[in-house]
Each structure stands twice: as structure tokens, then as C-alpha cells.
Amino acid sequence: MRHKTFLWFFLPTGLAMLLFIAMPIGSVVMQSIFAPHPAVLIEVESCTPLVGCTTETTIDQNATAALRAEKPLGRFVGLDIYFDRGHLAVDEFRALWASTDSWVGFFSELGNLPFYRAMAFTLTFVAVVTPLTIVLGLIIALAVNALHRHLKGLMIFFSLLPMIVTPLIGSLILFWMVDSRGVIGSALVALAGDPDFSLKASTGLMWVALLVYGVWHAAPFAFVVFYAGLQTLPSDQLEAAQIDGATRWQQVKYVVVPHLMPLVTFVALIQLMDNFKVFEPIIGFNAEAHAQSLSSFIYNDLGGETRQLSSASATSVMTIIGVAILLSPVLVRTWRDFKGAR
């Protein structure tokens, strides 16, 4: 395709992304290396209802205003925010490295730093949920595809339900279902044979619940993509394989899976990325005590009474970098395919 033709085809989508994603990303990067000016504090008397007056500290706006007008971006802090305790915690990491002498001690102390603890959960989530989603999605797609024509539509709809029901309500319902007195919780208590068994009180079990929810929630996505891909499977290839006496398993392995491979790559890319940004299940299950992720950090920074824009920006940039690192093996593969296809 010629450059000019390509440009016209690509222009609308490129423009949309440039304006609404690329430029905001630019400003986010700026925000992460600039922080608000030092605040000049003064003590004043403040009065509130029903109580009366007390001495409180507040910001001296007149003193701060001049500084803000002069440098509207704030003060340049470079990578300080990336390295502070809320993020990479370089100083604390170094101190730990020097003071602990065993690996076990080092890792348990490291778990006290929020960033590393969040990474532990996030990476576990990515490593477990991504492959399970792909495999489950593929099996569902194959099984549904073998169903009778009239059942397929119905099955597609019901399979989509985990994605459709808004997580706001979906997770609330599941939260009560897995409660030790809820329907699933009661079943688990009966299974465990322990009346005090509670999923929500234990970090390990909460992780399992989050992982299961992750697979359950994402499987429909993989299923629909693979299912659509199966519809484009040329039947002559399959027939040729059958004539060659291939078993069903061999047909799947040598004909179906290779045909779906671009889609598998696609699903893997999207899933790796989304799982790295895991957020909704943590909020939905009220699991903040047991699991945190980079995205839940951003949510905390932006959701507090005082919004920490620089910190949220730094975490966002690190999310992007993290995703890039995570995706690099798949991307290298895509690059080879791309070169090969040419």
C-alpha cells in the first residue's frame, strides 16, 4: 500500500489517538516530574459549627501565589517521585539489602513496601489468569461451536454474561455470595467442614477468589474472539487432515490452533495488559487489605481528599513501562511474524 493511501486510511483513527491519548500521556509524563511548590503554612484561628474556634494550620495563599504564577508547572523534581517510598522506594530497598542477610528475611521485609507488595500480587495475577483465560476460552469456543445451531445464540449470550453485568453490581453480588453465610460461602464451609471458614478473612483465599474471578470475567472475551475465528476456519484444510487420518486432537493441534494463532497472540496481548492493570476485582471484593495493584494505587492517589496528581502520574508511567516489559516477548514474536509475512 502506498504511503499516501495509507495516510488517508489511517488519519481519522490516528488523529483521535493523538489528541485524546498521546497528548494526555505527554502531560502525565510532565506531571510526574514536576510536583507542587512548597506550601507556606500559617497558623490561623478557624471556627466550625457546634464546636467553636480552634487554632489551625492553613496555606498562606498570598505567599504561594507568586511562586505559582512564576512557574505554573510546579517545581522540577526529576525522578524523585519514582524513587520515593510510595513507588520504587530506592532508599528503603538499599537499606534492606544492606541490613538483611537471608533471602527470606529480605523478601518478607520487602513485602512491607507497598510497591513491591502490589507487584507480587499483580505479577501472580498476570501469570495465572492470562494462560487460564486463553485455554478456557479456547475450550469453550470449540465446545460451543460443536453445539446445535439453535443453541449457539443462546449460549453466546449466556457466555457473555460475566462481561456484561457491570462490575459495580456483579462484584457486589459475588461479594455476598462468597460471604461465609452466602450461597457459595455456605457451600465452601460445608466442603471445608469448618464452621469458622471464611474466605474474606484470609489473604491466601482472597487471592484465590480474585484469580478465579479474573478468569471467570475474562473468559467470555477470549471465547468470543476464538469463536469468531473458528468461523473463518477453511473446512477443506480440516477435511484434508481427516483424510490423512489425523485424530481429533491432532486436528485441533495442527489445523485449528495454527489458524487461530494470530488471535491467540491478540488475546494474550490484551489479557497481559489488562491483567497487569487489575483493579476492579480488588475494589469489588473489598480486598484492599489483602491485595493491591498499581491501578489501585492510582485510584487511591486520585480518590483521596487531597489528590496526589504527581504520584498518580508516576504510577501511570510505571504501568506503561511495566506493560511494555511484560509484552516484549510477544512483541518480538509479532515482529518476526511481521517480517516473515512480508
Add this chain to the structure above:
Amino acid sequence: MFLKRVALAGSMTAFAASAGYACEIGARVSIVGNEFAAIQAVGAAAKECSGAEVESNLTSEHQTINVAGLSGNPSEYTSAIIANSSIVALMNEDVVRPLNDLVAKHGGDLMPSQLIKIGGDIMAVAFMANAQHLMYRKDVLQQAGVEVPTTYEEMLVVAEAIRSQGIMQNPVGGAYKAGWNLAQEFNNMFLGYGGTHFKPGTAEPNINTEAGVNALNMMKALSEYMNPDFLTHDSNTTNAEYRAGNVAIMNMWGSRASQQTTTEGVLEEVKAGHAIAGPLTVGGGSIPASTLWWDGWTVGKNISDDEAEATFLAMMHGIRPAMLTEETLPLAVWLIKGYQPTPDAQGVFDAAKMRTTPYPMLPYMGLMHSALGNELADFMQGKESAEQALADVEAAYRAAAIEKGFLQ
């Protein structure tokens, strides 16, 4: 949103009743605020003004948009409805104006206690109050043969009595969900033990103290009598437990007192046994282990003086004494002239009478609250010591405060 139409209907009757009281404004008014039913009622009453357009955007996301919406010139919003925790965000960004002259000109109906003054400037006008206080089941306490507690130490005794007699396994309720709620419970307890969050006049944290350790230990002791899932229970969940008859005693928001018995399907024994009392004290202190909250309105800085005056008039109309009707009265503990507290509001009034500390209105309190919310769960799960947890909080707070320029 909930009860919105009811609130609207209520304010319409109020308008009819006070037909003589007209509200005539000459410039646009645009309000942003939370979506409580009480705030909906105020917004609806403000909209009765004629002469220019009054718009309102009442949403739970108001905190995300109010600073941006009050910035720019002229700004989108002319007024933001906020609480004592959230006004600091607006003041930190310098987007709200002092109201001294407007109060002098039009503020005749206001009570002095409604004026939120910071350093001689009136920055907001409060119209409702809230506090956490005791809610309990008098039937269960009677059955267990114990008195209504006035301190947290007595609450532990009550809880033990109820549990040991086999009446309830987990009699204590509490919104101890990791994050904002857990931090709020710590604030209550910490202030009850006489702690102060910061070294006076500075943004230096001051929580890794005896009061901090005591507060955490008391919370831990209470949690032994709570549902084992307590770290996932916010106030909605805690109330659901209470209404289902699983909880006999808890520290809960006064704004939720009236719904404990009116929600559909509440057990009869809960309806009959529900009672409220003032907040508890702890550790022999006289100041209750609770915080006092107010909601009020501000006027934006980046608007013309005409718009500011119109906004002030419309908001005054929104909180005029005549807006208190049968429908609007139970919606909140109003700080409006002529308000007679309903029985459900008694807990909040008791809290005020006992000189409960207001939630600290400090520029950096939000950062402390976030740090507490993120770091205390480990201690509550028994994963680390109280001192370690508090040291972690201080370290997390320090990093945030350095970023925001409060500490160097």
C-alpha cells in the same frame, strides 16, 4: 439520587408555604456537590430562584471535578458543596472566595455557628452536621444483663457478655474496611486517646505515639468481637449486618440512624430494639472517640461579583428556615435556624455537646488519611506490630507530603 423526587416535592411545598419569600437573582448559578438526599433538597430549593438559570450537578464524583470545575475564568461552577474534609482541597488550590461582605449584606438569616471562619475570613456556610456515635440493640443488652456502655472499655465488657451467654457470636459491628473507613476509625480512637495527628503548626506527623499504639490496640481488641471479615466491611455492609440482627452494638454515622428501622424487611426485633446514644470515650479521656463533620457551601473565586452575589442569594434560599418541612426534616441533622432535632438526630447533638473534635481541617490531613488507610490493615491482620504499622504510616505520609510540598 435516592429520594430525589421526594426531596423535590418537599421543597415545592416549602415554597408554597412561604409564598411571600421570593428569590430573585440576576446572574447564573451553577452548583456542584455530593448527591445526598439532603443536598438534593438544598439544590432543589436553590433552583426555585427566578431571574436567571440555576443549574446543579450533584454526583458522588464531585470531589474529582470540583477543583477543575471551579478553575478557569469564568469557571463552570459558581458554588461547590463540600464537607470539612474536602474544603481544604479547594482552599489549597485557592478557588473559593471569602464571603465576609456577602454575609454582611445578605446573611441576616444565618446563625453565627453556621459560618466557617478561617483566619478571619468566612470561607463556607454550613447547613448540616454529622458524627459517628453509638447504635445498639437495647433488647440484646437487656437480655445479656449489661448497661449501655459509655466507654470503649465498657463496650468490650458488653461484647464479652453477649458472646459468652451465646446470644451472638460477633456482637460488635464496625466499618473497618481497609482504606478510608479503617483510617476514619483510627482517627476516632486516636483523638479519643488525646492524640494529635501533627506536631503543632507543622505538617510533621505525630501518630507513632502512645496514643497511636493505644488506639490500634483498642481497635484490635474490638475486632476480636467482630465478624472475621471485618476488614472488608464498609458502613453499608455493617448496617446490613445490623439490620439482619447479627450485630448488637456499633459506632455508626448519625446520618444513617433513621434508616436502621425504616429499610424494607428489617427484622422486627431490630426495629423494636434499635436505640442510639452519644459517642463513646476511651482510655479515661473526656473527649469522645469520634469526629464531628459538617457539610456546607462555598462560592467560587473565578467568577464575576454579580455571579457570586446571585450564587450567595440562591444558596441562602436553598437553606432558608422555611425549607425545613416534614419531608426534608428527617434527611439530615440541619444547622439551620429553627431546626428541632428529631430523635434520630440526638446522637449527633450529643456528640456536639460532649465537645467531640471536628475532623481536622488541615491542608495535609487528606494525605494522612490515605496513608493510614493503606498501612493499618497489616496490623489488624496481626502481620506486624502497632509500632511498625504506625512507622509505616508516617513513612508513607512523609513521602506524599514531600511530593505535595508540605514537608521538605
Add this chain to the structure above:
Amino acid sequence: MASRAQRMPTSLRVASSLFVLLWFILAAFPFIWTVWGSFKVELDFFSIADWTNAITGERTKAVYGSPFTATGYHGAWIQEEFWRNVLNTAIVCFFVVTISLTIGTLGGYALSRSTYNYTFWLLITALIFRAMPPITLVAGYLLPFFEWNLWGILPTTIIVLVAINQPFTLWMLHSFFKNIPSELDESAKVDGCNQFQAFRRVIIPVMWPGVITTGLFSFLLAYNDFVVGATLLSESNRTMVPAVNAFMGTTQTEGNVMFAVASVVSATVPLFILVMFFQRQIVGGLTAGAVKG
């Protein structure tokens, strides 16, 4: 595909059917439970006292004399006028899907047919764009949108949702177009078509399974969006999910969970119709042309 299913050995067919059944239960059970619970009062819905209450409706019986009540639906749709939010969501979804697919199809097609290196890097850039958490993006939009008076209206939200979803749409359509042999449009070009004509004559007729599937995900994104709608829309233009959130209450105020549950259940009905309507397109499409008679 039916012919293949018929050739399946019985044991495999039974296993496969059992698996579908199991998946059906896993996928649908929470929803069916919710539909059932939406006709109960809150205490039964949460069923803290005893989980069987959610089935029998003990408390609902105590209040209404029957184990079913439509109060949640009445409250949401009539008292709180939930239909306004549904209407807004319908508008947003329609335009998001149409615009995303239009510009995404063009872009995705170009990416799948151009062989220059920059297509690869464009795809990678789009992917990196997608890594950006939307909540941070949205925080960055607020100031300029307020400044330019773009805040609060539906078109702004639509454009933002389209843009946020473009990387995904591009990637997905790119993968689908890669599966359509480029010999098809090459031969059209030999017949004298230009690139756009080749696209229109050759690609459009066979692209529907991919486009419908991609459209489905664009639709679900717009339909389930909370962050963008909640922060960029004013109360009067509010879409469904932020409205549902408003029913839920906050720390200090009581919500009405049953309104929220009833809203969510009833909002699923149009989706059901939509999926049923489009499933033919997903099942049909390419296979119809490719299967040999």
C-alpha cells in the same frame, strides 16, 4: 460446522456437552441468582441471616405478603426515571460503536495491508497507548474540557470513549483482516479498482464476523463505562452505570441497593435482544462463502 459435529464420537460429544453445561452454570448462575433476587427486599437479597432466604424471600413475605415484589423496578424506572439514563447510554453506545468501527475498520485495514515497517511501530504505539490507565487520562481531560466548555455533554464522552477504545479496535480488526487473504484485494486491483474500491468491493462483504465481534466489544466498553461517564458527564446527561452507582449510596448515606439491582437486571434485556439478533452474523459471514456445497 454441523457436519463436523455429527462426525464426533459419542463420548466426545457427551463430554463436550457436559462442559458447555458446566460453563453455562458458571457463567449464568450469578446472573440468574440476581434476577431472582431483584424481586426481593434488600435483606433477602443479601440473605445474611440465612442464605436460603434469598430463594424463599422470608423478609419479602413479611413486608409484602408475597415472596416477590417489583418495588425495585418501580423505584428505579418510575420514581428515579432510570429510562433517561438508559436513553443516554443508548445514544452513547450507538455513536461509539458506529464511529469506532468506521475509523477503526479503515485504520485496521490499512495496517493489515501496508508492508512498511512503520505499520508495526504504529501498532506497538497503539498498544502502549492502551496501557495507560483510563482514570489518569480522564483526570487530565478535566481542566481543558472545562476551559473550552466541552465538559458535561454527550459528544465529548463519545469521542473520548472512541479514542480510548481505538487501540483495541485497531488491533482486533488488524488481526481479522490479516486472516482475509490479500490476494483477494490484489486481484480486484488488477481488475482496475483503486485501494478504496478494492476495500469496498472485496473486504466489506466478508469482514462482518470480525467487525461484528469488534463492535460487540466497543459496545460493551461504552455500555459498562463508569470512569469516563461519571467524571465527564453532568447529572442531567448521566449514563446508566454512574446512575446505578448513585443508587448504591456512600459511606455516610444510605442508598437503595434494590434500585441498583433492578436497574442492572433490566438493562440486560436490550443486550439479550442484540446478541440474539447479531448471532447470525457471527455464525454466518465467511463460512457461508467458504463451505463447499
